[in-house]
Amino acid sequence: xxxxxxxxxxxxxxxxxxxxxxxxxxxxxxxxxxxxxxxxxxxxxxxxxxxxxxxxxxxxxxxxxxxxxxxxxxxxxxxxxxxxxxxxxxxxxxxxxxxxxxxxxxxxxxxxxxxxxxxxxxxxxxxxxxxxxxxxxxxxxxxxxxxxxxxxxxxxxxxxxxxxxxxxxxxxxxxxxxxxxxxxxxxxxxxxxxxxxxxxxxxxxxxxxxx
Amino acid sequence: xxxxxxxxxxxxxxxxxxxxxxxxxxxxxxxxxxxxxxxxxxxxxxxxxxxxxxxxxxxxxxxxxxxxxxxxxxxxxxxxxxxxxxxxxxxxxxxxxxxxxxxxxxxxxxxxxxxxxxxxxxxxxxxxxxxxxxxxxxxxxxxxxxxxxxxxxxxxxxxxxxxxxxxxxxxxxxxxxxxxxxxxxxxxxxxxxxxxxxxxxxxxxxxxxxxxxxxxxxxxxxxxxxxxxxxxxxxxxxxxxxxxxxxxxxxxxxxxxxxxxxxxxxxxxxxxxxx
Numbered sequence: 001x002x003x004x005x006x007x008x009x010x011x012x013x014x015x016x017x018x019x020x021x022x023x024x025x026x027x028x029x030x031x032x033x034x035x036x037x038x039x040x041x042x043x044x045x046x047x048x049x050x051x052x053x054x055x056x057x058x059x060x061x062x063x064x065x066x067x068x069x070x071x072x073x074x075x076x077x078x079x080x081x082x083x084x085x086x087x088x089x090x091x092x093x094x095x096x097x098x099x100x101x102x103x104x105x106x107x108x109x110x111x112x113x114x115x116x117x118x119x120x121x122x123x124x125x126x127x128x129x130x131x132x133x134x135x136x137x138x139x140x141x142x143x144x145x146x147x148x149x150x151x152x153x154x155x156x157x158x159x160x161x162x163x164x165x166x167x168x169x170x171x172x173x174x175x176x177x178x179x180x181x182x183x184x185x186x187x188x189x190x191x192x193x194x195x196x197x198x199x200x201x202x203x204x205x206x207x208x209x210x211x
Numbered sequence: 212x213x214x215x216x217x218x219x220x221x222x223x224x225x226x227x228x229x230x231x232x233x234x235x236x237x238x239x240x241x242x243x244x245x246x247x248x249x250x251x252x253x254x255x256x257x258x259x260x261x262x263x264x265x266x267x268x269x270x271x272x273x274x275x276x277x278x279x280x281x282x283x284x285x286x287x288x289x290x291x292x293x294x295x296x297x298x299x300x301x302x303x304x305x306x307x308x309x310x311x312x313x314x315x316x317x318x319x320x321x322x323x324x325x326x327x328x329x330x331x332x333x334x335x336x337x338x339x340x341x342x343x344x345x346x347x348x349x350x351x352x353x354x355x356x357x358x359x360x361x362x363x364x365x366x367x368x369x370x371x372x373x374x375x376x377x378x379x380x381x382x383x384x385x386x387x388x389x390x391x392x393x394x395x396x397x398x399x400x401x402x403x404x405x406x407x408x409x410x411x412x413x414x415x416x417x418x419x420x421x422x423x424x425x426x427x428x429x430x431x432x433x434x435x436x437x438x439x440x441x442x443x444x445x446x447x448x449x450x451x452x453x454x455x456x457x458x459x460x461x462x463x464x465x466x467x468x469x470x471x472x473x474x475x476x477x478x479x480x481x482x483x484x485x486x
Contacts, residue, residue: 110327112325115279116388118279118280118281120322121343122342122346122347123315126346130334130342135332135333
């Protein structure tokens with residue numbers, strides 16, 4: 001085994017990390033956070049015609065594997081670039097988990113806040129925007145951050161639809177040079193170097209928000 | 212189109228007396244199998260200040276919450292300003308349960324101050340007061356802020372406009388909540404045990420502010436309180452509740468000085484002993 005392969009593979013692996021893995025995580029997190037909020041708000045609608053379908057969709061996505069969902073979306077939207085499909089599916093998949101974080105954060109806003117808004121005749125949409133969500137966001141940031149880190153570690157799945165993310169790039173290098181252990185170790189170290197400080201930062205944030 | 216009203220008693224032809232600002236007509240409210248209000252009838256005149264007393268669980272707070280549309284009636288009709296409030300008229304003149312649009316139109320006449328203050332912690336004091344005047348009444352910011360500062364001055368907190376609610380004592384928060392309710396110029400003000408969550412030494416400030424409001428405005432007030440001296444000072448009439456019914460009603464001097472019902476006497480003795 002030639003450990004110097006780690007150094008040789010480094011430029012292409014780190015480039016894939018920044019160009020694909022990191023971009024997918026950041027954009028995917030943004031999609032998941034936005035869509036998760038939509039699920040959470042729709043889930044609190046007053047009519048069952050909204051809440052029941054939302055619940056079904058969310059439960060379905062949460063109960064099926066990401067890899068199969070990636071294949072399914074790839075088959076459905078085959079004409080789009082695989083990066084776009086991959087990021088969309090990551091975002092949709094994790095939005096169903098984030099909606100649960102939002103739900104808990106929204107539930108943690110005391111009922112008296114809704115009642116005070118009613119007593120002031122504030123419209124429901126304004127109550128969401130100006131009263132409830134600003135308070136809920138404090139409650140949800142740590143939870144959303146943890147799912148962002150989880151998503152980061154799920155990005156290697158994108159390789160199944162042919163996205164050239166970091167692990168796929170390392171694997172290509174490995175098969176060309178028949179040097180698997182060094183390049184996969186390199187990937188592991190890069191994941192560790194990125195996610196460990198992030199989760200430490202999350203823990204700090206959690207403490208500061210008083211959880 | 213001739214759909215039967217949910218409640219045969221809810222007949223629109225039965226008009227409320229015109230002096231009444233609030234009228235409960237055979238109102239029933241149940242929580243599960245627990246009947247909190249049992250065919251309750253009472254009315255409040257315009258400008259009248261009425262205090263509801265009675266043991267906890269007797270339905271006083273539920274009356275305020277029904278008026279604020281935080282709960283729905285199970286039966287009977289609530290009228291506000293001779294208009295059905297819990298219900299609305301169909302083209303055929305009958306009554307059916309009110310929809311959100313109907314509720315929101317009449318709700319604006321009513322303001323409420325809560326036991327737990329319920330200030331918005333994400334807004335400063337001034338914005339707590341101006342939020343609804345700007346976004347509900349459509350006042351421009353400068354006007355709403357000027358009025359908010361006046362009200363803060365009135366409740367003795369003119370220098371705390373930029374504070375966050377968490378920086379205020381409970382008594383101060385409650386005074387801000389009173390200013391916030393008044394900023395909407397309500398016809399009717401509901402006070403739900405507004406001093407019950409306060410440390411004893413903070414109660415007096417809040418009650419004095421409310422005495423001022425009572426003296427200087429003609430807002431109709433419905434007050435739920437255990438502060439009997441305050442009730443005696445500000446109310447025109449006192450209603451004694453027990454098990455969702457009115458046991459006794461009369462001017463404060465009579466209810467507190469010379470109650471005729473044994474239940475009222477027993478309740479007042481218990482409250483006085485608590486002090």
